[in-house]
Amino acid sequence: MTQKLMSLSEMVERVPNGASLALGGSFLHRGPFAFVRELIRQGKRDLEIVKQSPGYDIDILCRAGCVKKARAGIVAMEGNFGLAPWYRKAVEKKQIVLEEHACMTLTAGLRASAFGVPFQPVGGVHGSDLAALNKWASIKDPYGSGEDVWVIPAIKPDIAVIHANEVNELGDTRIYGTYNWDRIMTRAAKQVFVVAEKLDSVESFQKVPELTLVPSFMVQAMSIVPNGAWPGSCWPLYEVDYPAVEEYMDTAGSLEAHKARAPEIAERAHA
Amino acid sequence: MPSWSGFSYIVTNLARFIRPGEVTFSGVNSTPPMMACLLAKRAYDFDFTYINVAGGVQPTPSKIPLSSSDPVLAEGSTAIFANEDFYDLCTRGGMDLCFLGAAQVDGLGRTNVSAIGDWHNPKVRLPGGGGGAVMLPTARRAVTWRTEHSKRTMVEKLDFITAAGGMAGVVTPIAVFVKRDGKLALESWHPEATLDEVKARTGFAFDAGGAKPTPAPSAREVEALRSLDPQGRFEGDASVALR
Numbered sequence: 001m002t003q004k005l006m007s008l009s010e011m012v013e014r015v016p017n018g019a020s021l022a023l024g025g026s027f028l029h030r031g032p033f034a035f036v037r038e039l040i041r042q043g044k045r046d047l048e049i050v051k052q053s054p055g056y057d058i059d060i061l062c063r064a065g066c067v068k069k070a071r072a073g074i075v076a077m078e079g080n081f082g083l084a085p086w087y088r089k090a091v092e093k094k095q096i097v098l099e100e101h102a103c104m105t106l107t108a109g110l111r112a113s114a115f116g117v118p119f120q121p122v123g124g125v126h127g128s129d130l131a132a133l134n135k136w137a138s139i140k141d142p143y144g145s146g147e148d149v150w151v152i153p154a155i156k157p158d159i160a161v162i163h164a165n166e167v168n169e170l171g172d173t174r175i176y177g178t179y180n181w182d183r184i185m186t187r188a189a190k191q192v193f194v195v196a197e198k199l200d201s202v203e204s205f206q207k208v209p210e211l212t213l214v215p216s217f218m219v220q221a222m223s224i225v226p227n228g229a230w231p232g233s234c235w236p237l238y239e240v241d242y243p244a245v246e247e248y249m250d251t252a253g254s255l256e257a258h259k260a261r262a263p264e265i266a267e268r269a270h271a
Numbered sequence: 272m273p274s275w276s277g278f279s280y281i282v283t284n285l286a287r288f289i290r291p292g293e294v295t296f297s298g299v300n301s302t303p304p305m306m307a308c309l310l311a312k313r314a315y316d317f318d319f320t321y322i323n324v325a326g327g328v329q330p331t332p333s334k335i336p337l338s339s340s341d342p343v344l345a346e347g348s349t350a351i352f353a354n355e356d357f358y359d360l361c362t363r364g365g366m367d368l369c370f371l372g373a374a375q376v377d378g379l380g381r382t383n384v385s386a387i388g389d390w391h392n393p394k395v396r397l398p399g400g401g402g403g404a405v406m407l408p409t410a411r412r413a414v415t416w417r418t419e420h421s422k423r424t425m426v427e428k429l430d431f432i433t434a435a436g437g438m439a440g441v442v443t444p445i446a447v448f449v450k451r452d453g454k455l456a457l458e459s460w461h462p463e464a465t466l467d468e469v470k471a472r473t474g475f476a477f478d479a480g481g482a483k484p485t486p487a488p489s490a491r492e493v494e495a496l497r498s499l500d501p502q503g504r505f506e507g508d509a510s511v512a513l514r
Contacts, residue, residue, distance in 0.1 A: 026299065026324075026340055026354075027299060027300075027338065027340055028338060029325075029338070029340060029341065029342055030342075052354070053299055053340075053401075072399060073399060073400050073401050073402075074299060074300065074384075074398045074399050074400060074401030074402075075398050075399055076299075076300055076398040078299060078300050078338050078339075078340065079336075079337045079338030079341070080302075080337050080338075080508055083396075083397070083398065087396075088395075088396045091393070091396040092393055092395075092396050098396075098399075100385060100399045100400050101399075101400050102400040102401065102402065102403065102404035102405045102434075103354070103358070103400070103401060103402055103405070104358045104362070104402070104405040104406075105400070105404065105405065107354075107355060107358070122362070122405065123359075123361070123362025123363070123405060123409050124361075124362055124404060124405035124406065124407070124408045124409045124436075125404050125405060125408070126408045126435060126436065127381070127408060127432065127434075127435025127436060128400075128403075128404040128432060128433060128434055128435055129385075129390075129431050129432040129433065130385075130400055130404050130433065133390065177325070177326065177342040177345055177351065178325055178326030178342060178345060178351050178353045178354070179351075179353055180353065180354055181353075181354050181355070183353070183355070184355060233341065233342060235342035235343075235345075236342075239341075239343075240337075240338060240341070242337065
């Protein structure tokens with residue numbers, strides 16, 4: 001029963017090179033950033049990253065050379081930091097392949113997987129060059145309204161990795177504040193890994209089951225990493241650590257120094 | 272009479288697109304529209320439904336965040352209306368006003384947020400698709416802003432059409448455009464600029480019939496913006512110049 005609960009390094013050891021990973025959160029908020037740094041420490045290669053609005057996560061993974069392909073809607077550091085510099089360089093130098101989406105076309109692809117169908121209609125897209133770029137098809141309403149609808153092929157990540165507020169020993173998962181795109185990611189992916197701030201009791205979840213975003217039977221692995229969304233925020237526990245993001249963005253600074261400051265390392269040092 | 276700064280011109284004129292009773296949305300990477308929605312709540316007597324990318328529905332945030340997707344923007348909210356919810360609301364026709372970012376805008380109000388230069392060999396890789404391709408054609412009205420008004424940003428031809436459907440409004444440091452007969456038309460210009468200057472700095476031709484200098488900010492608009500940015504931090508970070 002408790003074998004799903006493991007250390008962060010054990011969780012990341014389960015990720016093969018070349019895996020397709022859907023990462024939860026949005027920009028600097030509630031991303032599975034401790035997990036992402038551990039991917040770098042373990043030298044993972046050729047990863048495919050699926051996320052509507054990646055930022056720090058895709059950028060640091062590009063900086064460390066772990067990424068083969070990004071399937072993304074909008075990529076930026078946000079919060080005054082502008083473009084994601086190492087991601088930008090990786091795309092411009094063709095070190096990674098980009099599949100550019102609108103956030104909702106990526107979501108449509110995830111919905112197709114979640115619904116168990118090969119493709120999924122999406123509203124809008126009309127007139128966008130993204131359709132031809134991605135060779136998306138449009139179909140006429142088979143029921144005769146005359147309307148044309150764009151359809152997006154299924155996107156099925158190997159693992160959805162989300163950073164949550166609380167899990168219990170069974171794997172039930174809670175998020176406070178917005179869950180961004182995490183719900184559909186966990187329904188679309190083949191496996192779900194959860195990094196959580198805190199382990200809570202099963203009884204606590206039984207009292208308010210409607211607060212559970214992901215039920216335990218869908219979760220394969222959990223790890224408890226307090227402050228694991230650093231240098232991003234995790235509502236309502238902590239805010240973005242802006243000085244730390246500034247340090248990360250400083251091209252004169254080293255990636256090693258940044259990673260060494262991370263809470264998952266500090267935790268280990270104390271243990 | 273109060274005068275404009277580049278920043279107050281953009282934020283306040285974005286706020287002036289907000290109408291009573293409407294569902295109005297601000298998203299990621301969108302500090303000026305976030306400020307505009309919060310300004311409208313403080314400066315105008317009418318009510319409207321403010322929703323945002325942090326899941327907030329009529330939120331009462333205790334502070335104004337640097338990131339326009341910060342979860343503090345859902346503080347005081349009585350619901351969490353997460354990402355899939357507000358996109359679906361938009362595509363089914365329930366989003367009255369949607370603020371969307373753009374790097375380049377053309378005369379039809381279409382946008383490029385994908386790449387400068389050829390998409391496959393970009394000179395600059397931009398953030399990318401985001402909400403635009405789905406929200407611009409499906410929102411009842413969409414409005415964008417540019418902190419630089421030049422032939423690089425207000426272009427005759429987009430390097431890439433990320434989103435079509437046509438902006439209902441565009442605000443720059445020197446001008447406010449609205450949609451008229453499917454094209455962007457000049458509504459007003461910054462009182463310290465001129466119509467000739469707007470024409471000279473815009474890459475596309477536009478109708479300027481009836482355009483006039485932008486009315487000065489009201490005392491309540493000035494006070495609302497000051498209360499949102501008492502130290503001038505957002506104004507300083509945005510560093511919007513008239514020229």
